[in-house]
Amino acid sequence: MRSARLIILAIALVAGAVAFMLVRSISKAPETEVVEVAKTVDVMAVLVAAKDLKPGSVISPKDLEWQDWPESSTPSLIRKNERPEAIDEMKGAVVRSELVKGEPIRLSKVVSVGSGGYLSAVLPPGKRAISTAVSPETGAGGFILPNDRVDVILTRRENDPYKDGKEVMISDTVLRNARVLAIDQTVEEQNGETVVVGSVATLELDPEQAETLALAQRMGELSLTLRSILDGKEPSDTASNLNASRRGNTVKMVRFGIATQVTGSQ
Numbered sequence: 001m002r003s004a005r006l007i008i009l010a011i012a013l014v015a016g017a018v019a020f021m022l023v024r025s026i027s028k029a030p031e032t033e034v035v036e037v038a039k040t041v042d043v044m045a046v047l048v049a050a051k052d053l054k055p056g057s058v059i060s061p062k063d064l065e066w067q068d069w070p071e072s073s074t075p076s077l078i079r080k081n082e083r084p085e086a087i088d089e090m091k092g093a094v095v096r097s098e099l100v101k102g103e104p105i106r107l108s109k110v111v112s113v114g115s116g117g118y119l120s121a122v123l124p125p126g127k128r129a130i131s132t133a134v135s136p137e138t139g140a141g142g143f144i145l146p147n148d149r150v151d152v153i154l155t156r157r158e159n160d161p162y163k164d165g166k167e168v169m170i171s172d173t174v175l176r177n178a179r180v181l182a183i184d185q186t187v188e189e190q191n192g193e194t195v196v197v198g199s200v201a202t203l204e205l206d207p208e209q210a211e212t213l214a215l216a217q218r219m220g221e222l223s224l225t226l227r228s229i230l231d232g233k234e235p236s237d238t239a240s241n242l243n244a245s246r247r248g249n250t251v252k253m254v255r256f257g258i259a260t261q262v263t264g265s266q
Helices: 004-029 116-121 209-219 229-233
Strands: 043-048 064-070 128-133 148-158 168-189 193-206 221-226 250-255 258-263
Touching: 004 128, 064 221, 128 209, 128 221, 148 193, 148 209, 209 221
Parallel strands: none
Antiparallel strands: 043 064, 128 193, 148 168, 148 221, 168 193, 250 258
16 A cells, blocks of 8 residues: 555656656747848949049049948049049149048039139139130230239329320239239131230239239239240249329330330429
8 A cells, every 4th residue: 555655656757757847848938049130231432532632622532532431422422433544633622621531522622624613713712813815916925824923014004204195005014923823725727827806814812912903904914924934933023013192203214115214293
């Protein structure tokens, strides 16, 4: 009898252990498998600055390069697939706002040659751009080009101090070594020959020189004389002051090819 009880107890213990194992295996949550999904982003080659560029810098091809950027952020940028020659096309453009290395080139930050605002971007601080009318006869035969250096000569009529009622022609160099910023040259055919004609030259001057040129334009005819390229390092200056209240009555007279200085009383 006692042996039977032991057997029953042993069977109960085994059954309980089996039931415990079954319940544990059923209630155990399955392990979750983590799968990483790599998100792909479409990229597009855009034009960027290859180095830091300060305002007023003239862009050269070595200052630019192509770089991959997310396509979603490139609507206003210069894309290689749309403008593959953009690096060469941007040559000579001027930086209007500072660009840092790797920054995409936006047209709002650069000024291209021939576009509005170009002259203000290339002018050094403190300088002014002023235009004057020229002709082949008064502009070195049309051979003056941007970045050339010129002298400005004023030719005008004045009363002859020696003869009442008579006039003499007087010439003065009013500006020396001024840089030409631009000149509107066109090619025309005259007498069966092709010639280069310019009607307006724009000079780089300081404020006082600009005043002198504006006054000289009203006093007579202006001529531009082309200087040697070796004179480029010399400073530009105002050769004569045309304001009589500041210079007195001294003038240079040219009579029959002979230049003389004439001084009158104030």
